[in-house]
Amino acid sequence: MLPLPVLHIITRLIIGGAQENTMFTAALLDPARFDVEILSGPQTGSEGSLIAEVRARGIPLTILPQLLRQINPLNDLLALWKLTRLMRQKRYAIVHTHSSKAGVIGRLAARLAGVPVIVHTVHGWSFHDHMSPARRKMYVLLEKFAASFTDAMIVVAQPDIEKGLREGIGRPEQYHVIRSAIPLDEFDPAAVDRDAVRRELGLPPNAPVLGNVGRFSPQKNPLDWVRVAGEVGRALPDCHFLLVGDGPLRADVEAALVAEGIAERTVLTGLRRDVPRMMAALDVFLLTSLWEGLPRVIPQALALEIPVVANRADGTAEAIAHGETGFLCEPGEITELAGHCVTLLRNPDLRRAMGQRGREFVNREFDVRRMVVQIAALYEVLLEEPPRAEAQGGWN
Structure with a gap:
């Protein structure tokens, strides 16, 4: 037939x-x-x-x-x-x-x-x-x-x-x-040399790194992302930031990074197709979207055992177990989002535990x-x- x-x-x-x-x-x-x-x-x-x-x-x-x-x-x-x-x-x-x-x-x-x-x-x-x-x-x-x-x-x-x-x-x-x-074999934390990626990007090997992969667009709300990162940067002077992607708000994002005083600690890679490698450089993934279906970047980060802090927007609540694999906040709660990021960035044991639970969840639900x-x-x-x-x- x-x-x-x-x-x-x-x-x-x-x-x-x-x-x-x-x-x-x-x-x-x-x-x-x-x-x-x-x-x-x-x-x-x-x-x-x-x-x-x-x-x-x-x-x-x-x-x-x-x-x-x-x-x-x-x-x-x-x-x-x-x-x-x-x-x-x-x-x-x-x-x-x-x-x-x-x-x-x-x-x-x-x-x-x-x-x-x-x-x-x-x-x-x-x-x-x-x-x-x-x-x-x-x-x-x-x-x-x-x-x-x-x-x-x-x-x-x-x-x-x-x-x-x-x-x-x-x-x-x-x-x-x-x-x-997502293709889980591409998002295997054991398959990526995190230190090599950080060297390539100019990120310190032992510094806490907060990041995101996505489009610089109104939906993804990158200006709130920068505001959260600014608060994190003031609480953690050794923290660095990684933004992977591009979009119509690129110039606004660059200006906001300067205004928040974290431009010199932020790497903007532009478009990259080696998303698993870029994500592997992160300690915490931050997502500030205003509306979503169910963003694939969440299972991608969790598959790499990276906990996620995100706005509670549509399907994000189905991808993150609050307090188990990451944290959820209402959109616009800049200080609360920043607080969760700081908690995770200061606590490697908590990150590790949340990351492992995240990987288990993604293996079950997102193959x-x-x-x-x-x-x-x-x-x-x-x-x-x-x-x-x-x-x-x-x-x-």
Whole structure:
């Protein structure tokens, strides 16, 4: 029997959690059962691009020039038309969408093309309380519309189900929690020479180091990160700081580091793909995001036995056991966040104990192979269900 054709659609193949999730899924699904392709828009950005890596993994990739992040009626209609035509030509058994723009246009195209199974992964909802009410309402309405012809919606954390249902998006039976997992073999603390990484970065071998890996964007809230780091730096004059990543707030971050008086003790690496090596230089990982699905950097840090201090934002509470593998605070509690960081940085035994518990937790919950098995199992269940009314006609 020939493998079933599957198309994953995502708006941008930037370096990010949703994109890596999509890439790993496409790469690791059983090729004897599923013939998987990815389609993406052309945009990248300061976050870097995964396009070359997707192609290097041998995953068939189509770039659709009209699939852009910004709302543009002409481009969006062209993208819809081209996607619908492609799906009719290729006769995909499953279309699986990711991200908000690709999620709406891709699912609508799949419905128009009569694709038998339509799946969407919510990597954190597109709407949140930090946008204008009008824009938020529009995003909710679009998500409700797309959910009405979606067979299954995968979420990475339980709070996303609760948030979606509160807004009237979909039905409870449509939702499935599947963690956005990581390749654990790449995040093995025994496989990284921490001292060598610190030498490479110019960090003192025995100094406490607080850090983060992520995009410098409003969602990730890096300016609060710097404020917390400033308080930590004043409490611990020997503490150093490591920021891995880039983004639109880079200049603001650099200015804030100077204002807090810690610029000379901070290393900014820019974009790096050797995330496990960079993380291994840290003693504590600090995350100040304002909204999230379930950020993959948390299991990445915990897999390396690094405790995490984070804002309590959506799925972060499912990734951190407060007082066991790290600490959680309400967004904006700068002094409280800093206090937890100082406690950990001063106490290597506590860090070690929390780190070991974190590694055990991630081994159970965040193995990428387990994630792909769960996705494949969901596909099989959906393929066996009676087709939706609009898909009854198949490919006629």
